[in-house]
Amino acid sequence: MAENITEQLEFPEELKKRAREFFAKGKEVAYTLNYDYALELFLDGLSFWPDAVEEGHKPLRDIALRRQAAGGKKSGFGDGSKYKKASGKNPKDAMLKAEYLLSKDPNNSSHMTDMVKAALENNYQQTAVWLADLLLEFNLHRNKPSFHAYLLLRDVYSKTQMYERAIQVTQLALQLKPNDSVLENTLRDLSAQNVMQQGKYNGKGDFRESIKDREAQAKLQAQEQIVRTKTSLTDAIEQARQEYQANPQVPGKIEKLVKALCDTEKTENEKEAIDILEKAYVETSNFNLKQRSGEIIIKQLNRCARELQTRLQQEPNNPQLKEQIAQTAQKVLEEELNHYQLCVANYPTDMKLKFEYGKRLIKARQYDEAIPMFQEARNDPRYRISALNFIGRCFYHKQWYTDAVETFEQALELLENKEDALGKELRYNLGRSFEADGKIEDALNCYRKVAQIDFNYLDVRNRVDALRKHQDGNP
Numbered sequence: 064m065a066e067n068i069t070e071q072l073e074f075p076e077e078l079k080k081r082a083r084e085f086f087a088k089g090k091e092v093a094y095t096l097n098y099d100y101a102l103e104l105f106l107d108g109l110s111f112w113p114d115a116v117e118e119g120h121k122p123l124r125d126i127a128l129r130r131q132a133a134g135g136k137k138s139g140f141g142d143g144s145k146y147k148k149a150s151g152k153n154p155k156d157a158m159l160k161a162e163y164l165l166s167k168d169p170n171n172s173s174h175m176t177d178m179v180k181a182a183l184e185n186n187y188q189q190t191a192v193w194l195a196d197l198l199l200e201f202n203l204h205r206n207k208p209s210f211h212a213y214l215l216l217r218d219v220y221s222k223t224q225m226y227e228r229a230i231q232v233t234q235l236a237l238q239l240k241p242n243d244s245v246l247e248n249t250l251r252d253l254s255a256q257n258v259m260q261q262g263k264y265n266g267k268g269d270f271r272e273s274i275k276d277r278e279a280q281a282k283l284q285a286q287e288q289i290v291r292t293k294t295s296l297t298d299a300i301e302q303a304r305q306e307y308q309a310n311p312q313v314p315g316k317i318e319k320l321v322k323a324l325c326d327t328e329k330t331e332n333e334k335e336a337i338d339i340l341e342k343a344y345v346e347t348s349n350f351n352l353k354q355r356s357g358e359i360i361i362k363q364l365n366r367c368a369r370e371l372q373t374r375l376q377q378e379p380n381n382p383q384l385k386e387q388i389a390q391t392a393q394k395v396l397e398e399e400l401n402h403y404q405l406c407v408a409n410y411p412t413d414m415k416l417k418f419e420y421g422k423r424l425i426k427a428r429q430y431d432e433a434i435p436m437f438q439e440a441r442n443d444p445r446y447r448i449s450a451l452n453f454i455g456r457c458f459y460h461k462q463w464y465t466d467a468v469e470t471f472e473q474a475l476e477l478l479e480n481k482e483d484a485l486g487k488e489l490r491y492n493l494g495r496s497f498e499a500d501g502k503i504e505d506a507l508n509c510y511r512k513v514a515q516i517d518f519n520y521l522d523v524r525n526r527v528d529a530l531r532k533h534q535d536g537n538p
Contacts, residue, residue, distance in 0.1 A: 082112035098130035114187040127166035138167040154185035195219040226257035357402035414443035464500035
């Protein structure tokens, strides 16, 4: 890691221009609420200009927070993003990989720490400082602040010659480890360097500015977090409503009011949000508004389903409650089918929407309709293997066992880690297809490999025992 950072890296204007093209496209895509694709576009831009804080990192984080508030999931086993798969062998790739994972889990301090380290190592000074301020804010509000995080922050601030900040985090570290002689010596050295630097600030190192930055970041966090105080929610709605009433045709004002209403998770507020979106859709024919309305309705139904499941845990023998749960689940599925059908019709090139529509079609046992959706979605590298898995499942349910076998085998061949969750599922599905087709030896080999990886996976050990008994001629 560099011992000292005093000079800001400069990037050629040509690279900045290419980066801005990706940033602009990312903003457009984010407006359609396709947050995952927007994040990828911003990261593509940052690969050309990795120290673009104002134009790249900050807007990307804003999109990540909006995605989280909309119910976006963390990066999982089926995530085929090139940034997640990146080796991270050089500091820039390591930073972008960490930023991608952080964008899918914005409150993960581990990903934030990895990103700070990589930015500092590659002398992305503005990025390192911005992230350090963010990490400091998170660490201050943790129940158990991380001692090592304070040490990393000390390194960032001292190596960027921001000594007042370095002193602050060193003092915080000393609160966790009082009488630490190494820290005490470091604090004395930093204090001496700070005294020598007094009067030489050019604005960049003004500690008061860091406080302003953190206050601005805290305000952004407060706006984006789902869990807020009742007062702040009410204030947010009132402010957004005034802005909307002043400019009811501006999409950004509509979205701000809709979001403020939906953050309360109150049915009456969500209904108002739906009415606002539907009215704007009728007036403008902008399908993005209709899509947003559908998402809110689905969110409401899913929340209702969760509440019913919680009640069932308290009343496990209530037949009326079980029937209500079944009816709600069917309603959710019907609403989702209608929603994604409309989305696919309006955004025919969005493979994520086709992938999600296909999943709902499988749930509805509409296999003939689902297969074409997944066949198109597999053209997108992000969904290729998972789409093949779903196609194989459709063939299995249609009793096209030979086609199911070939599809699962193709997916396994493409999968890099055949022992991860998707790998186990593919082998198990392949075994089920072989077994249904009467190819017992092939099925047994598939089940055995799954059992060797995860003995408790589904019913695999029972299937191994049953097929061995069948081979031995036992009933």
